[in-house]
Amino acid sequence: MSYSEIWDTQDAFDRYEAIRHRMPRAAFPSGTTQCSGLLEIADMFDAFVLDSFGVLNVGEAAIPGAVACLEQLRARGKHLIVLTNAASYTRETAVRRYRALGFDFAPDEVVSSRDVAASRLKEVLPVGNWGAIAAPEDRFTDIPAKVEHWSGQEVDGFLFLSSAALDADLLASVSTAIRHRKRPVVVANPDLVAPRETGLSKEPGYYAHQLADDLTIAPVYFGKPYTNAFEDAKSRLTGIHPQRIAMVGDTLHTDILGGAVAGFKTVLVRDHGLFAGHATETFISRSGIVPDFSCAGI
Ligand SMILES: [Mg+2]
Known part of the structure; x- marks a missing residue:
């Protein structure tokens, strides 16, 4: 898999702030408590919802200590969900990849924005076919809609799944097609960047916000920070108070x-x-997005 563009933290943060008006609003704590890791604060929680890239893995490698930490949380009876x-790729492939890294997640413990989007595609486009911007090897068999790799053919909507094969030329083609006929754009990964072994790759969210700026369209985002992703995570943790998650x-x-x-x-x-290699305080104060806790690693 190759990603055409690599970016740096400061630029990614600035871009996140520039598109902040397209994100939900929230209330935050007045300060952040430093902790050594999740085991130190485990008594305060019944469940941990874990991001993957930058928490469990970087690119295709597990972060040292993460497997052991999760084993100990499980031993203490904590519910674990990957969000x-x-x-x-499909949830089946995701679970297989986690297994290869040493994580023992069951399929229903993994909530991916791909599944969040797939289960809601009909709400966006009840009938019609989707042109996918996806990894070349993707087969879409898990998505309950008509989806095919897009290579310029006529489609009723665009579905952004991966930036693995996305470059400026392909984005320009999508842009031209939408200028010709407006149609839904669904983004199943709202991230602007993801940490890879080689640096930060630009992700589908980055390109979708570019389209939104250029074409004055409103793509539909599925995944964090949008509530659709958290609805699906909560559905796996029924009976647990949100403040214990x-x-x-x-x-x-x-x-x-x-x-x-x-x-x-x-x-x-x-x-x-x-934020690897950067002090986080400036980013927290500039954005006003204040976490309850902060740790170097889990
Ligand atoms: Mg991450």
Whole structure:
């Protein structure tokens, strides 16, 4: 898989702030408590909702200590859910990939923005076919709609799943098609960037906001920080009070903002994701997106 553009933290943060008006609003705590990791605060929670990239893995590698931490949380009876904006592959493949990294998640413990979008596509376009912007190997068999890789053919809507094969030329083609005929654009990964071994890759959300700016259209986003993703996470944690659930993530504008909107407590993980190598205080004060807790790693 190749990603055509790599970006830096400051630019990604500035872009998140520039599109803030397209994101939900939330109330935040007045300050952040530093902690050594999730085990230190585990007594305060019955469930942990975990972001994936920057918390469990970077690119295709597990973050050291993450597998052991989750094993200990499970041993203490905590519910674990992965809530990821990864939409490049099916849940079956996601679970298999987690297994290969050492994580033992059951299929119903993984909520991906791909599934959040797939279950709601009919609300956006009751009838018609979707042109997918997706990883070349994607087969869409898990999506209950007519979806095919887009290569210029006539479609009724665009479905952004992955930026693995997306570059400026392909985006320009999508833009031209939408100028010719307006139609729904669904974004199944609202992230602007994702931490890879080589740096921050630009993700579907980045390109969709570009289209929104250029064409004055309103793409429909599924995934964090939007409430659709948190509805699906909550549906796996029925009976648990939101304040006994911790949303754990590396990104203020997706994980921490979305977690706060959902009424969860929030934990920012600093050292492996968007803010790796940066002091987070400036980003927190500039955005006003304040996590309840902050730790270097889980
Ligand atoms: Mg992340």
